[in-house]
Every structure is written in structure tokens, then in C-alpha cells.
Amino acid sequence: xxINFRHDVDQVLKEAKTQQKSVLLDFSAAPM
Amino acid sequence: MWPDPRVTRFVxxxxxxxxxxxxDDPEPFKRYSERYKAPWTPTILLLDANGVEHHxxxxxxxxxDLLAQLMLGRARIAFDEQQWAEAExxxxxIVEEFPQTDAAAEALYWAGVTPYKAxxxxxxxxxxAQAFTQRYQDTPWAKKxxxxx
Numbered sequence: 001x002x003i004n005f006r007h008d009v010d011q012v013l014k015e016a017k018t019q020q021k022s023v024l025l026d027f028s029a030a031p032m
Numbered sequence: 033m034w035p036d037p038r039v040t041r042f043v044x045x046x047x048x049x050x051x052x053x054x055x056d057d058p059e060p061f062k063r064y065s066e067r068y069k070a071p072w073t074p075t076i077l078l079l080d081a082n083g084v085e086h087h088x089x090x091x092x093x094x095x096x097d098l099l100a101q102l103m104l105g106r107a108r109i110a111f112d113e114q115q116w117a118e119a120e121x122x123x124x125x126i127v128e129e130f131p132q133t134d135a136a137a138e139a140l141y142w143a144g145v146t147p148y149k150a151x152x153x154x155x156x157x158x159x160x161a162q163a164f165t166q167r168y169q170d171t172p173w174a175k176k177x178x179x180x181x
Contacts, residue, residue: 001037001040001044002034002035002040003034003040003043003044003049004044004049005049005050005051006048006049006050006051007050007051007052007053007056007057007060008050009050009052009060009064012048012050013079013083015048016048016079016080016081016082016083017081017082017083019048019081020081021047021048021081022046022047022048022078022079022080022081022106022109023047023048023049023050023077023078023079023080023081023083024043024046024047024048024049024050024076024077024078024079024102025050025051025052025064025068025076025077025078025079026049026050026051026052026074026075026076027051027052027054027061027064027065027070027072027073027074027075027076027077028051028052028053028054028073028074029053029054029055029073029074030053030073030074
């Protein structure tokens with residue numbers, strides 16, 4: 001199962017605060 | 033590294049995973065790389081719920097090393113939030129499960145620091161310095177712990 005990376009980082013940070021959950025932020029140049 | 037099922041499971045269970053791609057997400061990539069001072073790829077940041085960085089992984093790593101680093105980041109978040117028991121448990125888990133990775137020596141160091149931070153008793157520091165005479169002797173973490181002997 002692949003990781004479902006989100007690209008809406010602003011929204012992810014809002015949700016992290018609400019859910020009190022940590023975030024993995026990947027800066028990537030790998031082929032998509 | 034990402035297709036490894038151990039990494040996938042850990043990331044999915046532990047974090048909200050987000051990605052900015054240098055070509056496909058140019059505006060957010062620029063904004064967040066400036067905000068977090070992360071100009072190189074691949075770079076992985078582990079952020080707490082408030083968006084504060086606690087751990088950084090720069091450059092490619094094989095799956096076992098990446099997973100150990102991700103676990104180290106999770107432990108660092110617990111440490112920085114003064115969740116001492118959880119932090120120590122997570123640091124020691126890295127040493128036990130990934131003893132051959134670079135993260136293990138760092139985890140051993142912080143596993144010694146954590147009880148000291150919780151209690152003020154320096155015994156764990158002395159024990160950690162002793163442990164570094166038996167393993168990971170050639171790492172910077174052994175040098176750092178040597179002062180506790």
C-alpha cells in the first residue's frame with residue numbers, strides 16, 4: 001500500500017493542530 | 033525507500049504525510065523550503081502538531097536506516113514534549129530493533145539522557161557512558177557520552 005501523501009500542506013498543518021497529530025513533510029524531487 | 037512496507041506502515045500509522053515536489057508543487061515547495069530552510073531534496077521534516085520541526089532527515093537512506101530515523105524523530109517529539117517514559121521507550125526500541133543503523137547510537141545517547149531529565153538522577157548517564165564502551169565506540173555519540181563516565 002503506497003503512502004497517501006497530501007500536497008495541501010496548509011490544510012495538513014491545520015488538521016494536525018486539530019487532531020494533535022505529528023506531520024511528516026517530504027521535500028521531494030523524485031519522479032512522481 | 034518509500035515502497036518498503038515497514039516504512040509505509042510506520043508513516044501511515046504515526047504521521048499525517050505531506051509532500052511538496054520541486055517541479056509539481058513549485059509554489060508550495062518554495063514557500064515551505066524557505067520557511068523550514070530546507071533547500072535540498074530529499075529532505076524529510078518531522079513536525080509536531082503545531083508545525084514545529086523536531087527532526088530532519090536529509091539525503092537518501094536505505095529502508096532500515098530511514099525507518100530508524102523516522103522512529104528517532106517520533107522519539108524526539110516525545111522527548112521535546114517532556115513525555116519522558118514514552119520517549120525513553122521509543123529511543124530504546126530503536127537500539128533494540130535497528131542496532132546496525134546510525135540512528136541506534138544517537139538513540140542510545142538520548143535513552144540515557146531521558147531518565148536524567150525525568151528524575152535528575154545521573155545514574156542513567158553513567159550507565160550510558162558505560163554502554164558506549166561496549167558498542168558504537170567510533171561514533172560521535174560515544175564521544176559525547178564519555179564525559180558522563
